[in-house]
Amino acid sequence: MAERKTLLIPSLLDDWFPLLQYAFTSEEWEPVLLTEDDPHLAELGLKYFHNELCYPVFLVAGQVLSALRSGRYDPARCGVLFGQAGDECRGSCGIRLLRRVLDRLGYGRVETLSLNVRGIDRGTGLPITAAMVRRCLAAAVWGDTLALLRNQTRPYEAVPGTAEALWRRWTEDLGQDLAGNRGLTRREILRRCREMAAEFRAVERVPREVQKVAIVGEIYTKYCHLGNWNLERYLAAEHCEIGVGGITWYALYYMDGHALKGSAPARRVYRLLASYLAEIQRDMLSILNQAGYHALPLLPELKRQAEGYAPLRVTVADGWLIAAEAVGWARLGYRKILCVQPFACLPGHIFGKGQYAALQRKLPGARLVSVDYDASTGEGTVLSRIRMLLDEELDPELL
Structure with missing residues (x-):
């Protein structure tokens, strides 16, 4: 039997990839989670990608290039797993752009494998x-x-x-x-x-006595420490009980919306x-x-709770799931809610961030604070918004 090749998996789901990586093992591939955590990863990605793409693409590209430059992996026996959501996500074109960059930098033998269920880039798709x-x-x-x-x-x-x-x-x-x-x-x-x-x-x-803080928003910045600058670690150090929706809710949301298509x-x-x-x-x-x-309710109940808070036919990007999770966590006592997005994610800004003002009006007993993450954003800007939420006293009569 031929020696298995190395499948590099960039960071995305911090609490799940240590387990999910085993789903991608096969007779051909040995999965390896990338742990490069250099603060200059985004700069490395920006060096080779147009700055109109979204922040997660720069981080993924920077992490891949950093790993290949380290010399730990043989480019001739190496592949990169790249997740693609499809729909209106501009990051879905990242795998094609990464292919061009790898070829230009002399990594032409590194394979790029797409992970998606939408039939995107069929020639490079990882068989499911x-x-x-x-x-x-x-x-x-x-x-x-x-x-x-x-x-x-x-x-x-x-x-x-x-x-x-x-x-x-x-x-x-x-x-x-x-x-x-x-x-x-x-x-x-x-x-x-x-x-x-x-x-x-x-x-x-x-x-x-702890503060209960929920995190909702775009999938990468919600679940990945690179995308949210170690937000969960920061909140834990501030003695917060953190509420983050699990990946099964996201998977069921995705299947719920995409069962309407195709x-x-x-x-x-x-x-x-x-x-x-x-x-x-x-x-x-x-x-x-x-x-x-405790946890968020089952998706059908979570969706029912979102009626009147979000247009439930909107399944672009994280669509109505953001509003549903915000409502669900607020009902569980997590009245302080951080809404996180990567800058330059157009669907996220329209269908995600576009909901926040209306949500705040409809949830007077909670406080929503929007935080954008980007290579050009200063740490002080982000921390000041998080501190604004943590330091605010909410009206107990609005519980």
């Missing part, structure tokens, strides 16, 4: 197999469970670092299950969720996958609730 989907589903559910458990345990832990250490240990253990294709039935996935919930529930706690067979596949994932998510939420934790 049943085994990949199976591992993805398990990794998504486990990643959601771990992220919610850690975020709601960390502010109250008696010994600092306990929740983070537990998260890392479980990530390693579950990664081994995924790598070995073990325990991926629905029953086994949920059994592991119960075990995780029991261990986090047993962490020693002390009573503390061919009849494609729509049927979306609906079947969505039905299966929704059933597992329902059981996952039941396990979390029984252990004393």
Whole structure:
């Protein structure tokens, strides 16, 4: 058997990629998560890409180029996985632009593989197999469970670092299950969720006054520390309990909207996958609730709650999901909400940021603060807006 090639995976989903990476392993590819965290990654990407593209594209390109320049990877036996949402996302053309840059810099033998379910760039698409989907589903559910458990345990832990250490240990253990294709039935996935919930529930706690802060917005800046400048770490250091929607909600939102598009067979596949994932998510939420934790409601209920807050037919970019998550977290007591976007994301500014003023008027008991991230934005500008939210006293009568 030929030696497997290295599949480089740029940062995107911090709490999920350590598990999701195993979905992309195959006889041909060995996945490697890129961890380059240099503050000049965006500058490196800007050097080779037009500055009218969005911030995430610069970061992804900078991370890939930094990894290849390090000499750790053989360009002749190396590939880059590039996610593409499709629709009106300008970042979806990033893989073609990256191909041109790699060729120009002498990395012509580095393969570029597209990860999408829309048939974009078919010649470079990473084949999606049943085994990949199976591992993805398990990794998504486990990643959601771990992220919610850690975020709601960390502010109250008696010994600092306990929740983070537990998260890392479980990530390693579950990664081994995924790598070995073990325990991926629905029953086994949920059994592991119960075990995780029991261990986090047993962490020693002390009573503390904390602020509950939710993060909503565009997928990259919401989930990736590069895109949001380590926002979760900053909020945790400020003794905040952080609310971030899990990736299963995003996946179900995507399938909900895209089941309205495409061919009849494609729509049927979306609906079947969505039905299966929704059933597992329902059981996952039941396990979390029984252990004393909480999360956003199931997507149908979350969507129902968004009626009157967002046009539910708008599925461009993160569409109505932003408004739905803001409403959902506010109802769970997370009255301070950071709405994060990358600068130059046109769909995000129109269909995401365009909702914030109306949302604020309709949620008088909450406070929404919009934060744009970009290579040209100063750290002080971003931190001042976050501090403005953290330091504000909200009217308790509007709860």
